Amino acid sequence: MAKWDNMLSMLWMLRSGRKLTAAQIADNLEISVRSVYRYIDALCASGVPVVAESGHDGGIRILDSFKETPLFFNTTELKALVDAHKFAQGAGYPFTEELESALKKVENSLHEEQRQDLSVLTGGLDVISPERPPYLTVALRDLEQAAKEGRTVRIIYRKANTEQEEEREVDPYGLAFDRNEWYEVAFCHRSQAMRTFRVDRIERVEPTEGWFERPEGFSAFDYFRDQSERRREAEGPLIDVRIEGMPDKLNELCRHWHLRHYLTERTDREARFVLDVPTMNKYLPTYLITFGTAIRVLEPPELKRRIQETASGIANHYLNETN
Incomplete structure (x- = not known):
């Protein structure tokens, strides 16, 4: 088991409230007593108040004043988070800045050695994606917000293979990412029917005074599957x-x-x-x-x-x- 995995396991053992000897922790994790003390030093440096008491009733414990455990991830979990961020960026996910900010908070809590390990583990994967129009992120955010609020929007939409734009009012039910493209499944007021719009062809999203109620349990995935069956x-x-x-x-x-x-x-x-x-x-x-x-x-x-x-x-x- 990697060092950081052992530290996480030790932390959860100590959170039980019981005093444990270094030998007990070493046996449980199948490591040496010397390693146990090295990990205690690392936890203390992370802000975890670990106390080692000597004597007959001594042992290793966490102070009662410690209420919140710092966020610890094992190396594979950290790699998965960073790789997921790469995939989100490649897909044009509209909240990549927020996701990157969250990752920075996690990385700032790591030791230098752990950051170096993470850099090595994640350096072998990259996500290459096509260029996306600059307004795509704004459109995705606006559509998701409208779906959350239940607000009808007016979109300026450009159909495939044409420069002609058209204006429609739609009730945005949900977004789906399929075949490397973003789609909005919405109720179109002009057609009076459900329609699918490629988001990269939506050049503007404007809120209206209209409101709608999304069908209970609606799923964009189910809609795509049902449409394929109907064809x-x-x-x-x-x-x-x-x-x-x-x-x-x-x-x-x-x-x-x-x-x-x-x-x-x-x-x-x-x-x-x-x-x-x-x-x-x-x-x-x-x-x-x-x-x-x-x-x-x-x-x-x-x-x-x-x-x-x-x-x-x-x-x-x-x-x-x-x-």
Whole structure:
């Protein structure tokens, strides 16, 4: 067990209120008595009033005046906190400054040796993410605040592949981070229906005088899952789809926002899906052809035939263009 883990364990042992001898602590932690006294010195330096009393009724204890225990983390917990901060920054989490401030408070409570250990442990992981628009953080904060207050907001939204902006009033129910993008699930007053908005396309959020009540137990995760289920073209019949390929390409395929809900089995070289035939025929040929020769459809024959027809149609289109 690492030094800092032993210190934490010793602290909790002493918080029981009982006097313990150095030998008892050493036996419990499976360390030497000499190490016990080194850890006592380190705890005292951290502000923990540990007292070692000699004599027949002596022992090691914490003074009764000590009411609050300083926050101690073992090395793995500290690493997890720092790494989580890196992931939050990469995702564009709107409260990274507050998270960084909290981490600074934790790091300031560490000894120099512990800070050096932490630097070594966390130096091997970085999170690389795409550039995000500068107004994203502000929009995320405003939307979360509006959801908390139950306030209707007016958003300036830009649809994909267009420079045209449109104004909408929405009731923001909740945020979700999916496929490296932030989404707002909201009730749209213009459509009178639930809609999903990519937050990086929301250029401005303005509060209105309107108020709303979010449905009890609402979950953005459940909403995304339900929407994927509803995109099925028909109720059946269901069919098995087997696709082989390199692991990285299968990973991309299995992460697809729609297909991932139909994944039933995955090995290193093969993925199996179960979905209805109309959905398969409508969406899969066009999507799977984008992988080129990096994947191969094993079953069903009907899907292979439709991919062949799609590829042939594309080839003929450009062949006719050159003639």
